[in-house]
Amino acid sequence: MVNENIYILSIESSCDDTSAAVLCNDQVLSNIVANQEIHHEYGGVVPELASRAHQQNIVPVVEMAIKKSGVAKEDLNAIAFTRGPGLMGSLLVGTSFAKSLALGLNIPLIDVNHMQAHVLAHFIDEGQKMPEFPFLAMTISGGHTQIIKVSGYNKLEVLGETIDDAVGEAFDKSGKILGLGYPSGPEIDKRAHLGDPKRFKFSKPKVDGLNFSFSGLKTGILYFVQKEMKANPNFISENLNDICASIQHTIIEILMDKLKKAVKETDISQVAIGGGVSANSGIRAALEQAEQNWGWKTFIPKFEYTTDNAAMIGIVGYLKFLEKDFSSSEITAASRLKI
Structure with a gap:
């Protein structure tokens, strides 16, 4: 895109993963992620513990990203960071660090919307096919489920x-x-391969337009399991793979039904997740099956760019750098941030 090399250091700290990456233009030189195993004990992310862990991890993670990239910190052109959405305590750690480092190096600061980064991760150059504008993007995570029309890097x-x-x-x-x-998602996915996806039928919610709802499905699964357990206390252990396969099958049908509707309404058949x-x-x-059945062009990210990572923050930072779309040093984190 440009003749000279632009080096972006990016920082991601929106939830429980501390990540730093260095990009040269639209290519990733390093992408380091530190996970927080402690949350497994609690069955979910504990915000206070997450922010403390970010404080412990951020310096070594950034140092490792810079070292692995082979780029001296004095050669960095800008610092990109996740402004939001996410957990406020976690975001503040990354935001404060990015602001301080940019000030110390006297280079521009670039704030990035976490959800926009998930969409634009497809533009990290690794020799793969990339979507062309306009395309549809479905962002699916622990905190978000959205269908987005992407008409440009900054037009979403x-x-x-949901x-x-x-x-x-x-x-x-x-x-x-x-x-x-x-x-539980990875475990359900793993067991779904071993079960019958049509063994148990769960009702799909009826939601207008392109919106989603999953609370009713969760309640339906709870009542179903409670009823079956009364009749057979060993129901879960005896049928776990089939239950997982049936749950995953239902969720995928919900997502694909909405995607098909979005493609039909917009007449856009390029779809990215x-x-x-x-x-x-x-x-x-x-x-992938939709690509064969309906002629869609589909774009699926590499596994390392699906979970929270700084490389996706860096590609947005690079694209904003080209537009000289920099942030003020007065900018603050925002736990609720719209695209």
Whole structure:
């Protein structure tokens, strides 16, 4: 895109992963992620513990990202960071660090919307096919479920979103009902391969337009399990793989029904996914099948760019750098931030 090399250091701290990356233009030189295992004991992310862990992790993670990239910090052109949405305590750690480092190095500061980064992660150059504007993006994670019309790097319009739980919550809460650990999504995905997806039928919520709802599905699964357990206390253990396969099958149908509706309404047949739940093998397979069945052009991110990571923050930072879209040093974190 440009003749000279632009080096962006990016920082992501919106939830429980501390991540730093260095990009040269639209290519990733390093992408370091420190996970916080402690939350597994609590069955979900504990905000206070998350922010403390970010404070411990951020300096070594940034140092490692810079070292692995082979770029001296004096050669960095800008610092990009996640402004929001996310957990306020976690965001403040990354925001404060980014502001201080940019000030110390006397280079521009660039704030990034976390959800926009999930969408634009597809523009990290690794020799893969990239979507062309306009395209539809479905962001699916523990905190978000959205269908977005993307007409340009900075022109994103939310066409539909969840009115209650996000799809990641649906997986995790269903897993909790079944006695699975946190996060439950990967375990449900793993067991779904071993079960019959049509063994048990769960009702799909009726929601107008392109919006989603998953709270009713979660409640339906709870009542179903409670009823079956009364008749057979060993019901879960005897049928776990089939239950997981049936839950995953239902969730994928809900997502794909809305995507088909969005493609029909917008007449846009380029479809990309992003967010942590886009690592789900069933969703990936359904999207690949849609490409064959309906002629869509589909775009599925590499696994390392599905969960929260700084490389996706860096690609947005690079694109904003080209437009000289810099942030004031007075900018603050925002836990609720719209695209």
